[in-house]
Structure formats: structure tokens, C-alpha cells
């Protein structure tokens with residue numbers, strides 16, 4: 212497929228999507244979303260892919276939704292198009308997703324990173340929800356996912372002032388899993404993705420689903436869900452293989468079934 216605003220690469224079992232609108236600091240317009248969805252559908256249906264990595268450039272992961280695209284729109288335009296609803300596709304991805312963030316991750320860029328399962332940041336990363344400075348608010352889940360990630364105190368601080376936070380602060384706040392020196396970010400993120408992709412894919416998918424369940428339900432229902440899907444894994448060949456390999460002191464060979 213020919214993409215204009217992203218690059219899609221398959222590196223072994225890892226699918227790498229690179230945002231590629233350098234002149235606009237990877238601002239997220241409708242074309243980016245459309246291409247991202249096509250790329251995601253491709254990676255999700257490819258049995259050879261076990262993890263999906265989304266990254267940008269060194270200067271910008273993404274500096275937000277495309278302000279120039281949004282500027283002329285009316286309420287009716289936004290409402291009838293259900294503008295931004297398409298980004299839900301990323302939230303419903305079943306394979307593990309990793310965001311490798313360097314430079315600006317602002318507005319929709321921060322929201323895109325938060326839509327991924329694991330957020331890895333370079334020491335140059337800057338996160339923020341500056342929409343209020345444009346007379347709007349976060350529109351791709353930021354007010355909800357940022358609050359769940361960092362709590363009310365910092366979410367209110369960021370959303371109401373529009374200030375940025377650096378990678379250190381973002382890690383301390385719990386938004387970021389790990390901070391990595393900028394020149395090692397991509398290698399480290401690829402290594403992480405390869406590690407995940409070396410596990411049993413169906414088991415990784417169930418693990419992700421179980422963690423995500425915690426955001427949608429009560430503790431007791433979440434624990435019940437976990438136990439039921441845990442039981443179900445004993446119907447997989449990979450559970451037999453994983454436990455046999457441990458007992459036989461050898462590396463497991465997962466068959467993704």
C-alpha cells in the first residue's frame with residue numbers, strides 16, 4: 212500500500228508505523244487517521260505480526276490534531292462527521308501496541324500515545340494537552356485517559372493551563388513506562404516490541420484485554436474476568452508448551468495457538 216503520511220514496515224514479528232508529516236510536526240489530520248487505520252487493519256490481520264510499534268520523528272511524535280484542518284469547521288461539520296471518532300480503532304486494537312515518543316507529544320499527539328498499551332519516552336519528550344489555548348478541550352480521549360494515567364491533580368493542571376511536562380515528570384506521574392536516552396529510543400522500543408512478539412500472541416492479547424478491563428469495571432468483576440480468562444488459557448497449546456519448557460529447562464517454542 213502507498214501511504215503519504217505514514218510509513219509501514221514489518222521488522223520480523225513487529226509492525227512499525229512511523230508518522231511521517233515532518234513539515235507539520237506530524238500533525239494528525241484525517242488522512243493520517245485513514246492511513247493509520249489501514250495499516251492497523253493490515254498488521255492486526257497478519258499472523259506474522261505479534262506487536263505494533265507507533266513512533267514519530269526525533270523532533271515530534273505528533274504536535275497534535277491538525278489545527279489548520281480544524282480551523283474552518285462548524286459545529287455541524289464536527290458533529291455529522293463524528294470528528295475524531297475514528298481514533299477509537301486504536302483503542303480496540305487487539306494486538307499489543309507500543310508508542311515510542313520523542314519530542315512533542317501534544318494534544319492529539321499525547322492522546323495517540325495514550326491510546327497505546329505501553330508508552331516509552333525519550334528524554335527529550337514533551338507531553339501536554341494545550342487545546343485550551345486554542346479555545347477547545349482534548350477531543351481524542353485526553354481528559355479521560357490522562358486523568359486515569361496521572362490522577363486528577365496533574366490532569367487538571369495540564370488540561371487547564373495547557374502547560375507541557377517533560378519526560379521525567381511524565382514518568383514520575385505514571386504516564387510513561389520508561390524514559391530512554393533519545394538516541395536509543397527506537398532500538399529499545401523495538402527490543403520491547405520483539406520481546407512481546409516472542410510470547411504467545413493469543414496469550415498476549417488476553418493479557419492486554421485483562422489489564423484494559425480494569426478501566427471498565429469494578430475490582431471484583433475485573434478479578435472474576437481475569438480468573439475466567441486465566442482458566443481458558445489452559446485450552447491453549449501454548450500453555451502446555453510454556454509450562455513443559457519450564458519443567459524441561461528449555462526455551463519455549465510458542466505456536467500462537
Ligand code: HXC
Pocket residue numbers: 234235236238239274275276277278279281315317318319320341342345347348349350351
Ligand atoms: C497543524 C502544525 C501543528 C498542528 C505544528 N504545526 N503543530 N500544523 N496542526 N497541531 C506546523 C506549524 O504550523 C508549522 O508549519 C510547522 O508545523 C512547524 O511548527 P512551528 O510552530 O514552526 O515549530 P516550533 O516553533 O518548533 O514549535 C513547535 C510547537 C508548535 C511548540 C509544537 O508547533 C505548537 O505549539 N504546535 C501546536 C501544538 C498544539 O496546540 N497542539 C494541540 C492541537 S489541538 P508552517 O507551515 O507554519 O511552517 C489538538 C486537539 C485535539 O490536538 C482535540 C480537540 C481539538
